[in-house]
Amino acid sequence: MTGLLLAEFTTTEKWVVNSFWGVIAAVMVYAALRVVTTKNVVHAALWLVVVLAGVAVQFLFLGAEFVAVTQILVYIGAVIVLFLFGVMLTRASMGDDETVADEKRAMASVVGILLFAVMALALVDSFDDTEITADEPQSVATVSDSIFSQYIVPFEAVSVLLLAALIGAIVVARQD
């Protein structure tokens, strides 16, 4: 899907891809700020959809088609839907909700900055100045090969973690 676009632009007109990247990044930053500043919980979840869709597009620009589609399926199609479902089942007031807490802002920003620092450090540490040229999309076979060989242990660990969470949820939810 992105193969054509990437092949056309990354070889000749790199600035096109780069400027699209910048525009989408700006939209994502604005949407992310709205997620934490809006007083309406449903609006916050909907702004989060914009951020996550932006992440999917950025993955496409890097040629990671499979990861981009997984991002849409898992985050937009499942996680956000569950957020909205939960919010609407419990308290989905229209308009601004003044009980949305302000006092946790300081703590949340500390956590956010720490998380950003760790991830930025990890990214800079592993990629440094390498230029990522994606003139064709990464094939699914490559992704699956690396998951089931190089990253088999983390993959299995995540599987066990998810299974434990699943069983835990059933245990918590059951009445008897």
Next chain:
Amino acid sequence: MIAAITDPWWAQTTLRVVGGLAAVLLVAGTLVYLHLFKLVSFMQSRLGPMEAGPFGSLQLLAEVGKFIQKEDIFPRKADRFVFAAAPFVVLMSTFLLVVVVPGGPDAWFVDSEIGIYLGMAVSSVSVIGILMAGWGSASKYSLLGGLRATGQLIAYELPLILAVLGVVIQAETMNMQGIVLAQAEGEIFGWGVIGNPYILTQGVAFLIFMVAMQAELTQTPFDMPIAESELVTGYMTEYSGMRFLLFFIGEFATAGVFSAIAAVLFLGGWYIPGIDPADNIMNVLGPIVLITKIVVLTFVVFWVRFTFPRFREDQLQKLAWKVLIPIALANIVVTGVLKVAF
């Protein structure tokens, strides 16, 4: 629909947008006329629309004209932006879904390596639009309808995707074109005259797919989200005029697109036995074959819709989680074992 590789990207994009609009709107219009107007009338011993055009075939234009003229009403307490945007989110998901369906060897919108996975991902986005409509209307009927729809769509997405996995394992590819070719080149115990449509080997998956599709489309017997005797029309209650029309188009267009995907996965898509799949003539015949299969499959959908009574909410959830998902998982295991064994 036919995009030559040599065209510049903007020309290809324009062709794809026009082709996508045609593929969604023409199919949706055909289905409304054939099934909703005429088939149902036949089943209920009446004639259906007869006045506008020959056999009432222009009734559709009259209906669209009527909806466009109507006032665009917003409930006073509604969240205006969310309310206004919701039908577009639902329709966008349908338009993104149609791009994965191939109509011939060169007649495709997107020939992605992960075609069917992409389709399943974008089809799940429509849930967001339904939740936006339910909440944004500021009406308890809408909210209940939206919540019911979400619970149902989440529950039936799983058997849908698991049923597709059986086909993907057998075809050894997620590319829609690859799945068609695998069926065209397949053999039934060494007899390869008609290829091997996967409805023969994946019959269980086909049944699960059709049932889950019926539920994903919220057609009776799975239409609790818009149960008219309980919720007026569920999440669509507060919509009128153009925005209601968008939901309506979305409903029928999605029925067509999901049937197209079922046709590609299980009925062999666009190939005709006896004609070389790479032959250029297939770019013309392929879409016709595909549309015929779409009409046949949607006929089944609407036949069921107008025949069966509505399920209860708990029966619906039980059917998905306790019947369809276990059978679909068993189907995957059996397919995988047989794939390795042969």
